[in-house]
Amino acid sequence: MADPSSDFDLINSFIGGDESAFNKIVLKYQQKIYWHARRMTGNHLDADEVAQEVLMVLYEKLKNFQFKSSLYTWIFRITATRSINFLRKKNLKQFFSFEDQEAKGLSSREDIVRDIETKERLAKLEKVLQKIPVKQREVFIMRNFDELSYEEISEITGKSIGGLKANYFHAMKKIMELMKENENEQ
Amino acid sequence: MKMNNKIILYLDGQMNGEEKAAFEKELDGSQALSNELKRLKEFNTGISELKNIPAQEDYFVQMIPKFRSKHEQKRKFSLFPGIAYSVTTATAVIIVMLFVMNKNVKNESQPFQNNEETQQVVNIEPTLDAGSLSDQFGFIDMSREEIANSDSLLNYMFVRELDLTPQSLSDISPADNTTDIQTILQGVNDKEADAIYNEILHKKIL
Numbered sequence: 538m539a540d541p542s543s544d545f546d547l548i549n550s551f552i553g554g555d556e557s558a559f560n561k562i563v564l565k566y567q568q569k570i571y572w573h574a575r576r577m578t579g580n581h582l583d584a585d586e587v588a589q590e591v592l593m594v595l596y597e598k599l600k601n602f603q604f605k606s607s608l609y610t611w612i613f614r615i616t617a618t619r620s621i622n623f624l625r626k627k628n629l630k631q632f633f634s635f636e637d638q639e640a641k642g643l644s645s646r647e648d649i650v651r652d653i654e655t656k657e658r659l660a661k662l663e664k665v666l667q668k669i670p671v672k673q674r675e676v677f678i679m680r681n682f683d684e685l686s687y688e689e690i691s692e693i694t695g696k697s698i699g700g701l702k703a704n705y706f707h708a709m710k711k712i713m714e715l716m717k718e719n720e721n722e723q
Numbered sequence: 724m725k726m727n728n729k730i731i732l733y734l735d736g737q738m739n740g741e742e743k744a745a746f747e748k749e750l751d752g753s754q755a756l757s758n759e760l761k762r763l764k765e766f767n768t769g770i771s772e773l774k775n776i777p778a779q780e781d782y783f784v785q786m787i788p789k790f791r792s793k794h795e796q797k798r799k800f801s802l803f804p805g806i807a808y809s810v811t812t813a814t815a816v817i818i819v820m821l822f823v824m825n826k827n828v829k830n831e832s833q834p835f836q837n838n839e840e841t842q843q844v845v846n847i848e849p850t851l852d853a854g855s856l857s858d859q860f861g862f863i864d865m866s867r868e869e870i871a872n873s874d875s876l877l878n879y880m881f882v883r884e885l886d887l888t889p890q891s892l893s894d895i896s897p898a899d900n901t902t903d904i905q906t907i908l909q910g911v912n913d914k915e916a917d918a919i920y921n922e923i924l925h926k927k928i929l
Contacts, residue, residue, distance in 0.1 A: 563790070567786050589793060593797070596790075650776055651779060652777060658769070662769075662773060702735075706737075709731045709735070710728070716766065
């Protein structure tokens with residue numbers, strides 16, 4: 538977890554009018570924001586859109602930050618909410634066919650991962666993750682990739698720890714089944 | 724509980740001391756369970772390797788400038804909220820006015836439907852005879868009985884509108900005027916007859 542005292546200073550500097558403090562906050566958390574959004578959405582273009590949206594919210598709301606939670610938790614809450622909202626909107630667009638297949642293809646081609654082997658493994662994982670329900674996916678990503686405890690996830694998502702454990706359990710089970718299916722197909 | 728379920732709980736640290744001990748004991752006695760655990764551990768290792776993916780550094784370097792540029796655009800747009808508000812209000816007012824005006828135009832074109840005060844009241848002069856009535860209603864080359872019993876659509880409508888019967892026509896029309904009526908009505912074509920009919924429909928006849 539990030540250093541809270543340093544975050545406190547950065548927020549106060551930003552509230553005091555120091556724009557560079559905001560840049561420092563972004564530099565500190567941008568990778569976490571991007572990769573969470575990336576694993577949730579499953580492709581670079583969507584993740585980039587979510588990340589930019591998160592920064593916009595961050596910039597607009599940071600001046601009213603109440604210090605009721607850590608900046609880290611707060612940023613994660615914004616990122617998680619924006620990712621889920623983005624996926625809902627995307628699903629709606631796809632349902633009404635506003636998003637064409639060409640755009641879909643384009644989003645899967647553009648990437649910031651250059652290493653081919655890593656890219657393939659990531660694509661495989663992203664494909665599996667996209668097949669499990671959003672709430673289960675969220676808990677799985679937060680547990681395995683963001684390395685958050687159930688208590689932290691509960692603070693971020695507002696869900697009970699018992700519910701999160703159940704979600705994680707089902708997510709793991711489904712992922713294992715899907716991986717097994719993939720292995721059998723190959 | 725299924726084998727896989729226990730492994731998930733075990734690896735996720737969701738088992739208490741007692742459950743954990745029992746599972747480990749079970750693990751010692753089952754090769755299949757050990758293999759499954761090994762498989763899941765390998766999966767977790769694979770996940771760990773995907774935690775820190777080497778990515779294009781340029782992207783993260785450009786993240787802040789990209790945000791700043793987007794934010795600047797948004798700020799410029801938000802400088803004119805007053806204008807945006809005025810434009811929206813003006814558009815709404817125009818739409819409402821168009822709606823109201825359109826409604827008035829409809830009312831003017833159909834005065835008989837809902838505004839009795841504006842209906843034009845026409846008095847038929849008592850001097851009018853059956854000849855002039857026939858002139859208005861287009862009863863060409865027809866006897867009084869034929870007019871009353873006519874099955875043509877137009878005449879049927881006239882007859883129905885005026886509630887004509889052979890008896891009523893005899894009451895208001897002298898018999899020797901028929902020739903004159905026919906002569907006059909020969910000059911009235913179908914279009915004129917339609918126009919006359921429409922005019923009658925829109926007037927209240929006392």
